[in-house]
Amino acid sequence: MDACKLLRGAAAFLAIAISSSAAGAHAQLVPPQLIEPVAVEYPPGASGSASVELELTLDAQGAVTDAMITRSGGEAFDGAALAAARRLRFAPAQRDGTPIPARIPFAFEIAPPPPSPDAGSTPSPNPSPNPNPNPSPNPSPNPSPNPSPSPPAGPSLQPVRSPPLEPELIGEVELEVKGAPPLREPTRHSLDLEQVRTVPGNGGDVLRAVESMPGVARPAWGSGELIVRGAAPEDSLVFVDGTPIPFAYHLGDTNSVVPGDVLERLDFYPGNFGPHFGRGMGGVIDVGLRAPRRDRLGGLAQVDVVDGRLMVEGPLGERTGVLLAARRSWLDAWLGEALSDADTSVNAAPVYWDAQAMIEHEVSRRTRVRLSLFGADDRFELLIKTPDSRDPALAGTIGGYSRFLRSQLRLEHEPSERVRWHNTFSWGVSDADQRFGSNGFAWRTHEFAARSDLRVQLVPALALLAGVDALWSFNDVRARFQPYPEDGSADSPYFGRPARSARADVALKRPALYAGLELTPVPALKLMPSVRADYASDTRDVTLDPRMAARWDVIPASEHTLRTSLKGGLGLYHQPPQIEHSAPGLGNEDVDSSRALHASLGLEQALADGLELSLEGFYKRLSQLIVARADESRLIGARFVNEGEGRVYGGELLARYRVDWLQAVLAYTLSRSERRDRPDERYRVFELDQTHILSLLGSVELGRRWTLGARFRYVTGRPITPYVGGLVDLDAGAYAAIAGEPYSERLRAFHQLDLRIEKTWDFSVWTLAAYLELRNAYDHRSVENVAYSYDYSEQKPVEGLPILPVLGVRGEL
């Protein structure tokens, strides 16, 4: 096999594929507008006037979903302002005509009510210095260009428009969760989708931006694995509006399966997430699909050498929006020829597609329903006529397909300002058929998920969250394979070892209930105790996960002070076994869920206008980890036991700076992740441990719609187990490695600089954006792996890709 030729083709494919998401056009942003002020009770027992400043979180319907005091006017006035704020109603912010959630500053000027005409001779207990019963709605010296309607007559607080809302203000804050905000986890990173599209090295792919967040390790080349705070990839979960999906990236490590164009938000939880997520011990990525636009027809057409994408959206009546989108790669049209030679022929050249369809209807101002379909299909199959000399089993057909389809019904109902009830039902199919020569597996899953989330603001200082999160799956697995390797075993050929065939039909039922409180005893303090109970039918066990999160604004933001907040969390997280660990006939029927204890403590500090700093320390204790012990009396060739343990500790730093024309992010993690396969063993470093993870991102607006961006990354090399020699497997005619001390060495550190320059042209009905990205700008040859000679007597580093220029173009209606 001419592997180098194959690799050059694959590298070009990857480089171009990663670019295919291309540049995002800069959005036209419209701020929210107040349309429904409220009348509020002047606090009993209070006197005088007060000014209360708040930060309001609005959903895409313009409803206030969260309010936080940024400048106190005193406890009584703060409470009244908060209660009033939640009943405000805005016309939502918009991007290119599409309603979006936003976070805005707001202020109340509170004056005592005028004396009642019926008060008689009894003097008012609170003589008003301002007898005007109908104050102007705009007493500000800076009248807004969009004056609000006059407030109702009578005793009232007077909402005062803060300095005019500009698009920059909205861009300054993070795009927030729409609908019911989850409990405020100590650490939840909500990514600015507009910002991440311009980060060099991501190719405009939104999901890949998570790799630059603190706590996220760099995956091995081509793997696309999500490694969060030292956790194994299978410990972390990816959701689309609460529905789990089986894989996040096409063909392992290219574009994400849900393009950024259809997303409204991306929330990343590195740990200590709330009770609404479970069945995982690592991190969580939850992306949210955006609503189709209803103001007018819109669309996107994008074509490049890798794929083509088409999206159409628009109104269907006054209250309904529809979106249809699809993308297909067409590398198979030309890459197949490039990969074929005397030693290799292409059965199926790499091809992927993904599609999204949505229809959303606003039943009323308080109720929305959306039906979505989304899915992805990846396929790549080679016929390798020249087996790998180190394992002749790697020959013949290698590859196959992986795909999934999900249908999702989402119902959001907010019967009052205090109650929010969201329901999501999904049904889907996941299908994989993969072959490795004479071995292979086929796996089909039908999955039904249901989630119901209720949030009730009982009183201003107390909110209740409760919900159901249920998952049923029906799995049909057929496989032919060599025995499952024991954990920590060295490379050895599979050729000549006894093969097994297995078939399993497994139904898994995993319902869960959760509940929590959000206590705000004082405005600056939030306490969030919660609990989650899970049942897993394969372990026949109920697990209980108590969790606690807290956030204290030690120094709230005000005109004279910068915000200082402390945050922390402590919680238990259970993760049920993978299907091969527990399926009857394949795994162990007595295997239990694994468990993790998460603890974190952090500080958020605003240092100056536009400059914020976040520091967080974390600790995780892992127990009951499932490890494989060689046991060829079992069909799969191994016995799975809950004897593994682990610990992870470290600290994260996130600094963000943003002004009009410049934004910069520094993310740094210092951590250590360790494991042991038996309780009586010493801890060893985890195979995916990365001590230092540094990302430095920046982008500059040069004017005239030119943007320059850069990203620098530095990552400690991953641990490897050195091989000290080999034994001859006389059935395979190849060598089995003899391992040295497990994970006692490391690859060289990775570092890379990516640059990007982008230009956008605005036309009357469409925009055109083009960018040039220079990946690995100073051509540093990182070490991605170690290659060994046929007998493991020699080793050489395997270097990654060289400097790569990437060009992308995109047009948008």
Add this chain to the structure above:
Amino acid sequence: MKRWFASPSAPLRLLGLLLLAACGADFEPGSRVHDVRLLALRADPPFARPGERVELELLFANPQQRALSWAKGTCTQPPASTLDACLSALDGPLEPFDPEEAGALGVDVPEDALDGLADGERPSALIGVVVVACPGELAGGETAGVPIACRDERGRALPIGELPVGIKRVFVRERDRNAQPRITRVLFDGEEWPEDEPRRVASCAGDGYEIDDCPQATRHALSVQTEPAERGRDELGGEYREQIVVQFYASHGVFGSEVRIAGEADNAFALQAGPEDASATLWLVARDDRGGVDWAVRTVQLP
């Protein structure tokens, strides 16, 4: 391999890693044999019955004609079919033997080899045969987990890289046999190549690892044909379809590919020999993935 259950895209990532590893490396090919190598161990029959005696025949290369000491051992029903599992469960110490002696490499399968085994254990019912080729004197001790040491003429204990240790599995079955993957023809430049007829060929200068570095005139077509692979249902009820590969070795020279799938085993060979090398030996080994093996040995000479 183990994560493919949990990760649908694992094989595609495996392919990527293989590509990266293959292109990044530039090692001497394993087909080049310039010192003691254990190439194959043929069990007759590959599948043995309880109570049966299995004779084994060893194919090894010793191009430098070094004086060798040999040791052998067995592991009966090891906990796993891996090589290190066999070494951890040896039936006894490794004992010296002479491969030239008839019957020296024979194994007696116990009568009760299958007794008491659960159905799940039967696919891995086997006896492992360990062979050690010491280019020196055998000694007590351990070498990288192998319970034997080998000392050269200076008394230096040889590291594992200089001490060939091979292990072969003899599967134990009630009824199945598994025929050897018999080599039927060897063709050189399209013509039949009998074992006792050396071919005279010009040599390619240098010792590069790629046959493309050799002039076309020094490259020769080499083809190995075998009997068709077996397929069927084994006594354990599993469907099987054999995979047969042909592996190429030479004391001097370079091949187009080190391994080919049987049925697609057209290869190329270029001799890389200096005037001091009168001839080169080619070992052509056909293996099926159920323990069967056959081989052919040929000789090429300079004109």
